[in-house]
Amino acid sequence: MNKSALTLGIDASNIISGGGMTHLSEFLRSADPYKYGFHRVLIWGRKATLDQLDDSAWLEKVNPPLLERGQVFRLWWRFFSLGKLARKASCSILYVPGGGYGGSFRPYTTMCRNMLPFEWNEAKRFGWSFLTIRYLLLRLSQSFDFKRANGVIFLTNYAEDKVMKVIRQTYGPTVVIPHGISPDFHKMPKKQFPIELFSRDKTFNMVYVSIVNVYKHQWNVVEAVSMLRGKGYPVTLKLIGPSHKGSLEKLNGVISALDPDSEFVTYAGSLPHSEISKIYEVSDLCIFASSCENMPNILIEGMASGLPIACSNRGPMPEVLGDRGAYFDPEDPETIARALESLIQSPTLRADVAKKSHTRALDLSWAKCSDNTLKFLSSVEKTFGKQ
DSSP states (O other): GGGEEEEEEEEEEOOOOOOHHHHHHHHHOOGGGGGGGGEEEEEEEEHHHHHOOOOOOTTTOOGGGGGOHHHHHHHHHHHHHHHHHHHHOOOSSEEEOOOOOOOOOOEEEOOOOOGGGGOOHGGGGGSSSSHHHHHHHHHHHHHHHHOOSSSSEESHHHHHHHHHHHHHHHHHHHOEOOOOGGGGGGOOOOOOOOOGGSSSSSSSEEEESSBTTTOOOHEEEHHHHHHHHHOOOOOOEEEEEOOHHHHHHHHHHHHHOTTTTTTSSEOOOOOOOHHHHHHTTSSSSEEEOOOOOSSSSHHHHHHTTTTEEEEOOOOOOOHTTTTTTEEEEETTTHHHHHHOOOOOOOOHHHHHHHHHHHHHTTOOOOOHHHHHHHHHEEEEEHHTOOO
């Protein structure tokens, strides 16, 4: 097929919300497919997904009726209909950012987004539950998917190393392409003041944004902040994010025990991005205590916000944050408290790490992510498209 007539097919059938939806919409919003010879982009998805995507002259949205039915129908469509539709549309390559493709169309490129299936110690936190079984099944299906794909996109070097230790090899090439950050989060680092200038009337405000879940360790952060309060520091903590029932019950139990009068901990639940960016503006420090991530979008949003960061030392966090923050063991409240205290006590350290992390975040743009993705898809098509 002549390069000028290349068609890129995108399977968005299993994407509807969360980080997957953010990536898809920002990838397409920033895309310049003509640059790499793609004059047509055809995307299949549910109506709720397609409605969130900006219109473009080169973008064709298709909503197959089966995708509006249950999970079984969507799996059937992906395995038995998608390949036929891609061939009928003369797609040059199929891109499956949600992963899990099992059809026969070639070439196709997939993406690794979820690390829980490949980190058994983290998955075991859910006990012997439906979720644990689901992650075991995902480990098998995603390993199969990555091994047979013509190309695999990883979000961090950490994720690539972890997954490759499990699957050993892939049929096609791999590449690391980090996600970007919405411009809404970009704020210049603010001036840092000594903790002595804060008081119970003008508190030092810390924020932790993440889903309340077993591997996010919000209860340990609450305990650490309680330790700092016990030392006389005028600090507060705001927790933001949706929740899993059991984890929220555990968190509420710890909050009730350590802050029964609601003096220093607030759980705000799930909030839209626009409100979260405003909360960053009135916060003094960002905390990220997850022990399992692929690409920690919340961490890089905190970096972009210009706040000093206290961060988990697990997973890809040291790769992403580097020497631009204070680290702790997310399962040890005492180390969390020490990391927070090191930043609280030193406005110079706070200013230094905030400036460095903000500079690093400026390099993580959706435009760069989109360009590098299209470049990789083009190279995979050139290598495998004639087979």
